[in-house]
Amino acid sequence: MIRFYNGRVMTFSDGVKISGDEVWTDGERIAYVGPEKPDRPAFEREIDLRGDLVMPSFKNAHTHSAMTFLRSYADDLPLNDWLCQQVFPMEAKLTPELIYEMTRIAIMEYLTSGITASFDMYMKNDAYAAANIDSGFRTVICGALNDFDADPEDIEREYLKFNSGSPLVSYILGIHAEYTTGLDRMKFMSELVHKYRAPFFTHNSETKAEVEGCAARHGATPTVLLDSLGLYDFGGGGFHCVWMSDEDVDIFARKGLWAVTNPASNLKLASGIAPVCRLADAGVNLAIGTDGSASNNALDMFREMYLVVALQKYLTGDAAACPADMALKMACQGGARAIGLGNCDDIAPGKKADLIVIDLMRPNMRPLHNIAKNIVYAGSKENVRLTMINGRVLYENGEFFIGGEPGKIYEKAEKLLKEIM
Amino acid sequence: MIRFYNGRVMTFSDGVKISGDEVWTDGERIAYVGPEKPDRPAFEREIDLRGDLVMPSFKNAHTHSAMTFLRSYADDLPLNDWLCQQVFPMEAKLTPELIYEMTRIAIMEYLTSGITASFDMYMKNDAYAAANIDSGFRTVICGALNDFDADPEDIEREYLKFNSGSPLVSYILGIHAEYTTGLDRMKFMSELVHKYRAPFFTHNSETKAEVEGCAARHGATPTVLLDSLGLYDFGGGGFHCVWMSDEDVDIFARKGLWAVTNPASNLKLASGIAPVCRLADAGVNLAIGTDGSASNNALDMFREMYLVVALQKYLTGDAAACPADMALKMACQGGARAIGLGNCDDIAPGKKADLIVIDLMRPNMRPLHNIAKNIVYAGSKENVRLTMINGRVLYENGEFFIGGEPGKIYEKAEKLLKEIM
Numbered sequence: 041m042i043r044f045y046n047g048r049v050m051t052f053s054d055g056v057k058i059s060g061d062e063v064w065t066d067g068e069r070i071a072y073v074g075p076e077k078p079d080r081p082a083f084e085r086e087i088d089l090r091g092d093l094v095m096p097s098f099k100n101a102h103t104h105s106a107m108t109f110l111r112s113y114a115d116d117l118p119l120n121d122w123l124c125q126q127v128f129p130m131e132a133k134l135t136p137e138l139i140y141e142m143t144r145i146a147i148m149e150y151l152t153s154g155i156t157a158s159f160d161m162y163m164k165n166d167a168y169a170a171a172n173i174d175s176g177f178r179t180v181i182c183g184a185l186n187d188f189d190a191d192p193e194d195i196e197r198e199y200l201k202f203n204s205g206s207p208l209v210s211y212i213l214g215i216h217a218e219y220t221t222g223l224d225r226m227k228f229m230s231e232l233v234h235k236y237r238a239p240f241f242t243h244n245s246e247t248k249a250e251v252e253g254c255a256a257r258h259g260a261t262p263t264v265l266l267d268s269l270g271l272y273d274f275g276g277g278g279f280h281c282v283w284m285s286d287e288d289v290d291i292f293a294r295k296g297l298w299a300v301t302n303p304a305s306n307l308k309l310a311s312g313i314a315p316v317c318r319l320a321d322a323g324v325n326l327a328i329g330t331d332g333s334a335s336n337n338a339l340d341m342f343r344e345m346y347l348v349v350a351l352q353k354y355l356t357g358d359a360a361a362c363p364a365d366m367a368l369k370m371a372c373q374g375g376a377r378a379i380g381l382g383n384c385d386d387i388a389p390g391k392k393a394d395l396i397v398i399d400l401m402r403p404n405m406r407p408l409h410n411i412a413k414n415i416v417y418a419g420s421k422e423n424v425r426l427t428m429i430n431g432r433v434l435y436e437n438g439e440f441f442i443g444g445e446p447g448k449i450y451e452k453a454e455k456l457l458k459e460i461m
Numbered sequence: 462m463i464r465f466y467n468g469r470v471m472t473f474s475d476g477v478k479i480s481g482d483e484v485w486t487d488g489e490r491i492a493y494v495g496p497e498k499p500d501r502p503a504f505e506r507e508i509d510l511r512g513d514l515v516m517p518s519f520k521n522a523h524t525h526s527a528m529t530f531l532r533s534y535a536d537d538l539p540l541n542d543w544l545c546q547q548v549f550p551m552e553a554k555l556t557p558e559l560i561y562e563m564t565r566i567a568i569m570e571y572l573t574s575g576i577t578a579s580f581d582m583y584m585k586n587d588a589y590a591a592a593n594i595d596s597g598f599r600t601v602i603c604g605a606l607n608d609f610d611a612d613p614e615d616i617e618r619e620y621l622k623f624n625s626g627s628p629l630v631s632y633i634l635g636i637h638a639e640y641t642t643g644l645d646r647m648k649f650m651s652e653l654v655h656k657y658r659a660p661f662f663t664h665n666s667e668t669k670a671e672v673e674g675c676a677a678r679h680g681a682t683p684t685v686l687l688d689s690l691g692l693y694d695f696g697g698g699g700f701h702c703v704w705m706s707d708e709d710v711d712i713f714a715r716k717g718l719w720a721v722t723n724p725a726s727n728l729k730l731a732s733g734i735a736p737v738c739r740l741a742d743a744g745v746n747l748a749i750g751t752d753g754s755a756s757n758n759a760l761d762m763f764r765e766m767y768l769v770v771a772l773q774k775y776l777t778g779d780a781a782a783c784p785a786d787m788a789l790k791m792a793c794q795g796g797a798r799a800i801g802l803g804n805c806d807d808i809a810p811g812k813k814a815d816l817i818v819i820d821l822m823r824p825n826m827r828p829l830h831n832i833a834k835n836i837v838y839a840g841s842k843e844n845v846r847l848t849m850i851n852g853r854v855l856y857e858n859g860e861f862f863i864g865g866e867p868g869k870i871y872e873k874a875e876k877l878l879k880e881i882m
Contacts, residue, residue: 108827112834116784148824152843307771308838310780337838338767338825346764350728359731363537403569404759404842406529406871407878413533417729417758421825421843422573422859438843438859450827457828 041066041081042431044397047089048411049073052096052373052386056365056412063094065393068207068431073387092425093398093411096386097156098341099375101300102279102329104162105146105179106139109457110334119247119309127334133460136167141453143171148446149339150177151435154396154424159241159300159329159379161214161279165198173206175442176432178394180379181209182241185225186216192228199236208430210380212276217243218254218262223269230270239380240271241298244278247311251283263288272297277378279329280305281319282312289315292324298378299324301370303347304338305331317352317361327374328367342419345371349416364416397426462487462502463852465818468510469832470494473517473794473807477786477833484515486814489628489852494808513846514819514832517808518577519762520796522721523700523750525583526567526600527560530878531755540668540730548755554881557588562874564592568863569870570760571598572856575817575845580662580721580750580800582635582700586619594627596863597853599815601800602630603662606646607637613649620657629851631801633697638664639675639683644690651691660801661692662719665699668732672704684709693718698799700750701726702740703733710736713745719799720745722791724768725759726752738773738782748795749788763840766792770837785837818847 044063051057051073064072064083114126139162150158161182162168172179181202183195195213202211213236215221215229233240244262245251254262264287266272272291277298284292284299292299301314320326328348330339345367352362376385384394400408404418415423427435434441465484472478472494485493485504535547560583571579582603583589593600602623604616616634623632634657636642636650654661665683666672672682679686685708687693693712698719705713705720713720722735741747749769751760766788773783797806805815821829825839836844848856855862 108824110830111828112831112838115831115834115838116781119780122780145824145827152824304767304771307775308780310774310778310782313775333839337835338841340825340839340841342841343764343767346725346759350725353731354728354734357731359540359543359729360537361731401867401871403529403566403573403867404761406566407532407875409531410533410536413536414758417533417536418754418761420759420761420763421841446822446824450822454828 041071041083043080043083043086044089044094045076045086047091048093049387050093050095050412051388052369053388056368058093058411063387063395065428065431068393070387070389070391070393072389089397092400094387094395095398096372097394097396097427098154098371099327099379099381099384100150100155100158100330100339100341101327101375101378102302102331103158103160103339104332105158105160106134106142106162106168107332107334108145109134109138109142111337113334115337130460134164135456136164138453138456138460139164139167140171141449141456143168144175144444144449145453146333146339147171147175147177147442148440148449151427151440152421152424153340153342154427155339155341156394156396156427156429157376157379157381157384161216165202169202169206169209173208176208176429176434178208178381178384178429180381181211183212183214184216185214185229186220187222187225188220192225195229196232199232212241212380213238214241217250218265219250226266226269226271233271233274237274239274239276241276242266242278244281245283245288246280246306248283261285261288263291267291267295277325280311280314282306282314284315284319289319289322289324292319293322296325298327300327300329300378301348302329302331303351304343305335307347309335313351313355315355316348317356320366325374325378326370327378328371340421341371342421345416364413367416368412393428393431395428396424399423399425462492462504464501464504464507465510465515466497466507468512469514470808471514471516471833472809473790474809477789479514479832484808484816486849486852489814491808491810491812491814493810510818511822513821515808515816516819517793517806518815518817518848519575519792520748520800520802520805521571521576521579521751521760521762522748522796522799523723523752524579524581524760525753526579526581527555527563527583527589528753528755529566530555530559530563532758534755536758551881555585556877557585559874559877559881560585560588561592562870562877564589565596565863565865565870566874567754567760568592568596568598569861569867572848572861573842573845574761574763575848576760576762577815577817577848577850578797578800578802578805582637586623590623590627590630594629597629597850597855599629599802599805599850601802602632604633604635605637606635606650607641608643608646609641613646616650617653620653633662633801634659635662638671639686640671647687647690647692654692654695658695660695660697662697663687663699665702666704666709667701667727669704682706682709684712688712688716698746701732701735703727703735705736705740710740710743710745713740714743717746719748721748721750721799722769723750723752724772725764726756728768730756734772734776736776737769738777741787746795746799747791748799749792761842762792763842766837785834788837789833814849814852816849817845820844820846
């Protein structure tokens with residue numbers, strides 16, 4: 041058991057609440073949240089918070105982890121040139137070994153940013169899952185069926201395999217996007233969705249061109265099309281959700297779907313700003329993702345939370361829109377629930393011990409008028425003192441405990457990378 | 462003398478260039494930038510960069526440092542409520558002691574973000590200057606004449622005093638804004654500008670309402686009005702510059718004025734996005750500021766650089782707009798030149814030793830396809846390994862060397878703050 045004491049704890053069960061309670065973990069779960077007790081068990085470790093804050097961790101609800109291999113490789117290009125001339129040709133050369141090593145770098149970055157789970161859509165998922173398991177990181181893999189995959193049956197095999205292996209890994213059905221997937225394969229996916237009564241995710245309405253293209257191809261928006269095919273019959277949601285019609289928003293609200301916003305990526309690729317306030321007002325569930333580091337380029341939930349709130353104030357012309365608590369809940373609680381990790385969504389007895397410690401002794405956190413607002417409006421990676429996943433400390437005081445030295449991980453990754461450049 | 466070796470150095474004299482050169486400092490200046498030499502002087506310290514990057518430091522070209530006292534105190538409010546009901550009543554209670562302590566917190570935050578100089582407009586400048594001098598931080602104070610000051614003659618006294626004291630402190634003429642300053646006082650300021658043949662700065666075209674109000678009051682935009690009064694006859698510029706007419710842009714370009722953009726503050730207060738690309742295309746000089754922590758709330762140049770480039774891509778609809786190098790130059794070189802610190806604008810022999818070391822061994826900097834893009838698109842405070850001002854290391858590996866322990870500084874500041882709450 042591990043004890044966090046002499047500090048503060050943020051919980052969500054009653055709004056965003058901060059108390060002076062202690063937190064105890066026992067194995068992979070949280071065992072106790074409450075005031076100091078005179079009778080205490082023997083702890084394997086007692087962590088003096090020195091006034092710092094234990095809080096629910098961030099969940100990255102949309103990413104392509106191994107795309108670290110293209111970070112800062114081809115920025116400042118028009119979207120189409122970037123994708124077709126730079127990204128696709130490089131991706132064709134990816135090996136499982138490179139996916140593994142580049143995922144390790146992404147995991148390290150997630151840990152520095154207080155992210156304890158990712159919802160990842162990419163390729164070579166065995167290598168990807170191994171990198172997560174070996175590091176002790178939690179991930180949910182999203183299927184990425186599209187017209188370029190050899191065998192659509194792989195999706196079902198992956199679904200079964202990754203939902204019955206390591207407790208750190210699970211799998212949710214998905215296609216890459218409407219614009220990369222023909223009707224036949226979408227219908228095939230709908231059969232799987234119905235067979236397993238399972239939620240479904242995909243890139244949805246990221247760019248104006250995508251929505252216009254879908255209208256030309258199918259006479260409907262991506263959301264209306266996917267819904268008409270029954271893909272959203274058991275929940276799920278969409279990544280990006282920038283260009284949403286009123287009908288799309290209505291479908292998302294009625295079906296309890298999740299809109300995962302990726303503000304940094306959408307700005308940098310000039311895609312637009314997702315209507316987060318409009319979605320929230322309609323009752324749509326919301327979560328936040330970083331997208332991959334080829335487009336963002338940081339895997340940093342502090343950046344994303346800040347952008348969510350600041351961009352909505354800009355978009356609505358109302359400085360009161362989208363208050364800080366909303367982004368915190370999206371990043372911690374919404375992210376968890378969106379990707380089937382409802383047992384990682386708060387700090388409470390019985391929940392999984394996925395949590396972070398925020399260093400309040402850095403100048404950007406002072407004074408302490410409002411700690412939640414400090415985190416959203418002024419927080420940064422420098423404030424992440426500790427990141428715990430499934431009861432294990434994987435990152436603390438700038439050091440990683442993921443089985444491997446950073447220098448060695450970079451060296452191996454960059455050696456493999458050089459071979460394909 | 463201090464030697465930085467075994468790493469990389471970024472310089473601006475020939476575009477944004479990165480070499481394997483060493484950097485030597487001697488007292489307050491840079492003494493040598495070049496390859497390793499067999500004959501070396503005796504150094505007081507030799508810093509093994511272990512592959513890390515020495516680069517010119519960031520300059521914060523618009524801020525209100527002591528506003529740390531209102532960080533996260535009253536966010537998520539409409540602009541007018543925030544300013545009139547929260548900020549102004551609290552500012553009326555500020556004491557010199559509180560200005561001093563709150564400035565110390567801001568300086569600490571600047572150091573964590575690689576910022577080595579600030580262009581600060583606020584009040585009680587003796588206390589403010591003392592906090593900078595005592596910390597070893599470099600600052601340029603901007604005059605803030607307005608209709609609520611008791612005695613406009615103070616501006617001239619301050620101008621003379623702060624330009625002849627500590628080499629860390631200088632002073633530039635300014636008014637708070639057109640909307641807080643009557644014509645009489647603007648004309649008085651213009652006399653000072655002409656007497657000293659000095660540049661002039663002010664808040665300029667931050668909000669649409671400000672520009673519309675100025676049109677109603679004076680039948681002109683703020684820029685046209687200020688220029689017609691001769692205030693821009695010896696250079697200077699404006700803070701924010703969000704709502705600029707073509708004529709305004711033309712005046713800025715012709716007169717060599719500086720537009721200081723504050724993207725985070727402008728988003729959060731729903732003021733808009735400054736047309737940085739349009740200004741650049743017209744040949745206007747550009748720099749970046751954080752604004753105060755009541756409105757931002759972070760004092761973080763990584764956030765601002767990212768926003769500058771990402772928001773321009775969004776605004777122009779062109780992912781190729783505003784490349785990363787542009788933001789780097791604005792933050793390091795533009796900022797220095799805008800505020801009269803041309804001798805702090807690069808790493809070259811004879812320049813002031815205001816520099817930073819970027820930690821390239823953090824996961825957000827890997828791989829090293831393009832270090833400059835990594836810094837702008839993925840960099841964060843975690844990457845600032847060392848901050849040097851005037852040849853002195855004030856921050857290194859998370860520790861401050863500013864004459865005082867962080868805990869003690871927070872404690873004193875927050876005790877004083879409590880007395881006015």
